[in-house]
Amino acid sequence: MRVRDLDETALLARIFPLLPVGEGVDVGPGDDAAVVRAADGRFVVTTDVLVEGRHFRREWSGGYDVGYRAAVQNLADVAAMGARATSMVVSLVMPADLPVQWVTDLARGLADASGPATVVGGDLSGGDAVVVSVTVHGDLAGRAPVLRSGARPGDVVAHAGVLGASAAGFDLLTSGAATPDDGAPGAATSRTPYVAAYLRPEAPLEAGPAAALAGATAMLDVSDGLLRDAGRLARASGVDVDLAEGALMRDVTALVPAAVEVAVATEDPDGADRARTWVLSGGEDHGLLATFPAEVADRGLPNGFRLVGDVRAPADDAPRVLLNGEVPHVATGWDHFRP
Amino acid sequence: MRVRDLDETALLARIFPLLPVGEGVDVGPGDDAAVVRAADGRFVVTTDVLVEGRHFRREWSGGYDVGYRAAVQNLADVAAMGARATSMVVSLVMPADLPVQWVTDLARGLADASGPATVVGGDLSGGDAVVVSVTVHGDLAGRAPVLRSGARPGDVVAHAGVLGASAAGFDLLTSGAATPDDGAPGAATSRTPYVAAYLRPEAPLEAGPAAALAGATAMLDVSDGLLRDAGRLARASGVDVDLAEGALMRDVTALVPAAVEVAVATEDPDGADRARTWVLSGGEDHGLLATFPAEVADRGLPNGFRLVGDVRAPADDAPRVLLNGEVPHVATGWDHFRP
Incomplete structure (x- = not known):
């Protein structure tokens, strides 16, 4: 089955069950926006995009690989601030002939890489090449963020x-x-x-x-x-x-x-x-x-x-x-x- | 000048000055991730993607238009929860022959549409078509989110x-x-x-x-x-x-x-x-x-x-x-x- 054989609602119905909603999420996917808790009154946020033919080739990478990698590259940015990831949103552009299995594999890859940082929202669109844009949020638990700018001589x-x-x-x-x-x-x-x-x-x-x-x-x-x-x-x-x-x-x-x-x-x-x-x-x-x-x-x-x-x-x-x-x-x- | 004539650092150096950093932002663009305040201990988040040839045509829409529209469609989702937007991140995929002016126009459009909800991070990549993915965050100021599910007979x-x-x-x-x-x-x-x-x-x-x-x-x-x-x-x-x-x-x-x-x-x-x-x-x-x-x-x-x-x-x-x-x-x- 290809993506073109389903409308957006039917495709989302296959994706959502693969994406558990985490504990810190007040409103998950399905409304206009999600609501995520930020216990210390701040959140960390970063975004990265993967483009077919530029960052990956479909003959090498399955959907699971691309989902896993899209999550990890953002999760690493959150970790690099000293934070733990809490949630993410995903936009996915895909050609009409993409197998539906590739998309559900991508969702599984995202979920497996992300652990407790669950997918709280997203957007789907058609397009000529696969583009996966992921935004991850993190929690500093009251700590100061660790910036790039704090290194001192003697460290x-x-x-x-x-x-x-x-x-x-x-x-x-x-x-x-x-x-x-x-x-x-x-x-x-x-x-x-x-x-x-x-x-x-x-x-x-x-x-x-x-x-x-x-x-x-x-x-x-x-x-x-x-x-x-x-x-x-x-x-x-x-x-x-x-x-x-x-x-x-x-x-x-x-x-x-x-x-x-x-x-x-x-x-x-x-x-x-x-x-x-x-x-x-x-x-x-x-x-x-x-x-x-x-x-x-x-x-x-x-x-x-x-x-x-x-x-x-x-x-x-x-x-x-x-x-x-x-x-x-x-x-x-x-x-x-x-x- | 085309995008291919600049490296990522040089292109970002032209974009950042067009994007003021707002008051509720502890760490803006330039580090691994941004840090944004969420005063009531929650944040609203939504994402939407615009794809060239699908959502817009470059012969009709200038970069300013696309940036403006990409922001508004997300800002409206945040408003529909009863929230005010605070910040956004943007990923931009673009062909190498895209004029640099188009990209800086896009940044201006984003900034003008968004008012106090400033751009706190982003990612740039090459690709065959322009794809703009925007994630906007909002603040409920302690209110309950207004969901789609609360309408009652008699309303x-x-x-x-x-x-x-x-x-x-x-x-x-x-x-x-x-x-x-x-x-x-x-x-x-x-x-x-x-x-x-x-x-x-x-x-x-x-x-x-x-x-x-x-x-x-x-x-x-x-x-x-x-x-x-x-x-x-x-x-x-x-x-x-x-x-x-x-x-x-x-x-x-x-x-x-x-x-x-x-x-x-x-x-x-x-x-x-x-x-x-x-x-x-x-x-x-x-x-x-x-x-x-x-x-x-x-x-x-x-x-x-x-x-x-x-x-x-x-x-x-x-x-x-x-x-x-x-x-x-x-x-x-x-x-x-x-x-």
Whole structure:
């Protein structure tokens, strides 16, 4: 059955049962708007859009994958403020020949990725390509939000989550060294971990509030590559962020076999370099980069974080990211916007 | 200059200055997420998407029009809960050859339509067609939300805003009886009022909280046509909603000249019928349909509302909308989703 075979009401009737309504929701989907509780008198909000042919390909990603990823990239932004997600709204543009199963899979992916942050509203429209726009709300539980701008010289830099796994998966697929399985929800997957990391990224969502409680001075979601996002934190805080390449060696080493697979498939013999580039510049892993006062590191970083560098007074009036004290000479990341 | 000539950072640098940050915003755009105040410990949220070629044509609608309309259709949903809008987030998908001016016009349109409800975050992406997804948040100021489900037999039915004007404008454009002007922001317009109503609808936003304060029992935004939306209210409340055609005669009469223009342009001689259909079934006027206890009507309806019918116990187990007591025999409205 295709989307064109149902009207909006009938399609929504298939989607709503897949989306449980959470506890903090006074009015869920179905009225003009939802009403969500915000116990501490504030809410966190962020939005991200996924576009078919730009952020995903339907021959690689099933509906479940796209729903899961659309949720995670927003949930990571909420976590990066030190908040817990409470609710989301979703707008979905889709071609008339899209299978209804793809849409219900998307709803399942959203629900599974989001846990207690339930879907409270949405909008459906026809269009030539699939576009999924998700807005997620979060709760700070009375805490101050952790901004990008709070890093101070003397702080340590720490990272939670994976680095380079999503970029490795993308290159494995692009080079033909790996193929996605059918991506059915709940099915045992034959995907390599890197392909899985690209199609259904896992973000360390609990590490966000944990970092806030531990006294993180700055934090952001690493979505566009470690160097690029660390540079953003550096500029917002007016500091130099010096990353220690040795601290990232474990990630590079783990990725070398995948990089060799890509090198063989593409007949391009730079396996080790590619693994390093994935770690330093690969996007969409949705880990968290945070800074903490040195005494927090002395006591022990929150669960999931490990030291990757330190914060210094800027060497000049251009705060920047450094690698082992030097300006890095690698591609600095991904611009989602350019064609 | 085209969108492809700028990277995301440079494009955002042109957009942000056009979007003032409001008073209730603790953290505005530029971090992973925004933080917005919700003084009464709840927030209202709704989302709507506009798709080029589906909801608008770029040869008719300038960027300002699209931004204005994207904001208004969401603001009307917030008003229909009895709330005042506080903030919004926007995701924008756009082709690389879109003029940068179109994007900055869109930002101006959003800002002008939204007043104090400022843009607190967003996302930009490339894509083949323009897609604008807006999520608006609102504040109930401690009041209960006005749902669709609260109408009771004996209540009166009232409407605020215009009926049929947007549909008239659409048909005037489609038939070639009218042409849009260039739609430049702030420019004196040569558009007929109906073309303006289609391209930049005005919703009676203040009437929403006013209705809530006056004791409205149910309310919704009339976005898909009076009969269709009244039918939704009827079913949600489990009542019959009986609309009095005489009360709508003023709207029909006012639209007859435009209907005649369309009849002449299309050589289809049903001018008066077309005006009636616009009023009863035309979408996207974004007026508010509300029900009030009869004693509220006796004291005087809130500003902007006029009586258009009454609420009755359902005649059978299928609550429905009636017109002068009969099941109406006209097209009942617009399904946004079907191609």
